[in-house]
Amino acid sequence: MSDQQTIAVKTLAESLVDSMDKRPLVSDLSNESSLINFKSSLFSCINNNCKIIINSNPLAAKTFLTDFFLKLPLTEHTYQSYDYHFIPSLNLISCIIVGKVKIDEYPRNKLGETADLLPPNNNYNGVIKERPFWSLPFGFTLNFVIQTDTQDIYKESIISFNYKVNYIPEETQIKV
Amino acid sequence: MSYRGRGNQHNNNNSNYASNSNSIGHSQLNLVLVEIRNWNNAPVDNLVSFVSRKVHIYLINAEAVSNNVIHANVRSNRDAEQLMTLDGAKFAGQYLKITILNNHNNNNRINTNNIGNVINNTNAATKNTIQILRDFLKRRYNPNEKLLDLSNMSSDQILVSNDLYTTISTSSKVFPALMKICSEENFSSSPSTNLNNITNNDNNDNNKNNILSIDLSNNNLDNSLAISTLAQTFPDLKNLSLANNNLQSIKSLDSLKHKLNKLTLLVLTNNPIQQNDPNSLYQYDLLKMFPSLLVLNDQKIRDESKLSQLLTFPLLKKNFFFENPTCQSLSSNFISNFLNFWDNNRADLSMLYTSESQFSLSIISIAPHKFIQSNPTNSQSTSLKDLNNKPWGYYLPISRNLSVINSDYIKNSRLAKGNEQILKLFNNLPKSKHDLIANSQKYSIESWNCSNTSIIVVLHGEFDEIDPPIQIAKPSTNTSSHYPKGHRRNNYYNSKESAKTSLSKRSFDRTWLIVPNPQGSIIIASDLLTIRPYSGFDAFQEDHSIVNLSLNSSTNNNTFNANNSANIPQIVIPPEIESKLSPVKKELLIRIIIETKLNLEYAGMLCENCNWDYNTAIESFKSNRSNIPQNAFI
Incomplete structure (x- = not known):
């Protein structure tokens, strides 16, 4: 178990969690190319041919993984445990992360879409700037597999990504 | 806000606790009585210190009136309002519920007052008052519409004739007392509702469904503080009318902020708030305060379908996924055989591992919120709490949770490589029983091809520990990182009896990376197991009622190339x-x-x-x- 592997796993895990929680800036939302730029910056460690499964639903492409997390309200993932195995004969690292995720219960997704019907009011400090109204924590498990025989292990090296909500709190507005 | 009490759980029934503050001189003050619930994972003194530290308010004469309820006084309404900011704050693993029981009681604890006596005293006058309020609720409840009409209460002939609206002091106590009775009564949606029998059961869950609308119009309310107990008694309320009151600004509703998260209709007509805010900016604040609010007065302010869409995961909840029939048959056979051996004879599993195979175990010992809250009236939640109070002593000395382990030595020593080490580690784990065949809805299985030669199999679910391990792992001596922060290094199991009582039900996540060979057998290259406190199986139960698919997922067929992406x-x-x-x-x-x-x-x-x-x-x-x-x- 080398230090480099540990650092790589930790860095990639943090990168994934960061991508799952990140939201575009307000300025990105008003400009299509900025938004596409923003989206392409997410999950940069995931290979384009990666097998992606969310809550036992396979997704056809990385784009949908990005869309999935952007269509959720604000999220905050924290991991409580992680572990990994390096399998030299297959040039793979298999990782598991288990943790908690808080979800904003205000009906607004990361792209700023709300259900509000009130007209925008310039005198009002827009709701998108408001701090989140966090749910009680959900539980999640994230499995991912890293291909180690690539030129750059930090870029498009993840060939399998599996995210599962493993626990739903009792009092929440969010339906999984 | 979060605070974890350090003391043991105390049951302080009938004990009178004084706060650290000197109560001399309070007789001249207009004390306000408050009720605090969900405190009992720590001593009362810790709660008093916690409140003092967080909001700089001293709880005067804090007294445990039941296992889960404390009554105390604070010096003024302002202090009471300040204290309400701790409502919902985490204390000793639970979320505090704070209720203001009365305002200005002139230093008389509420238990010297008829209405306040709802909780404690049982003298004749009190019983009479309770009956009056109960009758009032009965008259005002409309089971067909699931509506509780509490409008214009000060004009109710019976309440007035019984002096419940004679002074500000008594009238301010009517609403909290009504809410208290509501929380103890069973409101049936059947027209033959019988409110005459007081039960000690917690009927809050029933009332959540049987009262969906409350009319509080024409009560001359100038602040929601007087009705703050509403949100605790009816957190799932859908419709609320506060029309024809005296609410001046959005701040008047502060004590209901984020407390009525399912409220869809709010009526505020004929309140000064509308005249005082010509730009109607308060409407934007209301959107934030009540995240499900759809209609304000008679105006739609949110789109219902969009609201539902935004709060729903954009994928169906499913508990099985197999990339193709080969994966399905291979992983199904693998898991059923593996668990059979795992539960009955782990030594036989050695044939699946080679000298290069790896196994490690990670432990998460902190239970989710739902399973640490104790509700004395709910035996199920109590037993779940007990379940997750069981120690983790068998596992912690072998846990390789890298988020809490820093030492390279520990990292490497807790990774089992090859059959021999793996079987040794298996013997350190309690004997278990999985119930996959009989209760498949409690499990989730996923399987797909990872590379040309390997397949990933993932299993989430639960197991019962039925016997202590064959061999109990001992902590090594050269490290301080055996245990996660907060764990004491106890010698947990020094007798067979204590070892037996430590057995529990646990949840787990397990990921195998397997390599099928041409002969039809398989080899496990990697086996990653995470064991966590029992957290139920709601997350795995498929829900076909939610149709909110906006992503290109292959939902009807479990393959990456099905349906839209076919x-x-x-x-x-x-x-x-x-x-x-x-x-x-x-x-x-x-x-x-x-x-x-x-x-x-x-x-x-x-x-x-x-x-x-x-x-x-x-x-x-x-x-x-x-x-x-x-x-x-x-």
């Missing part, structure tokens, strides 16, 4: 083209190919013609679809 091959952009594309253009091109199913050439042409603008490209595609030749598609 004919989408792996999108490979030739390097000579890719090198000319910026990341933005590349992403757009892939998206266009996936969504239109145009081949690379035509998708590229479409993007070029539309100046790489997504919306224009999609619009153009839709309007010209009938003119596009068949060979333009994948």
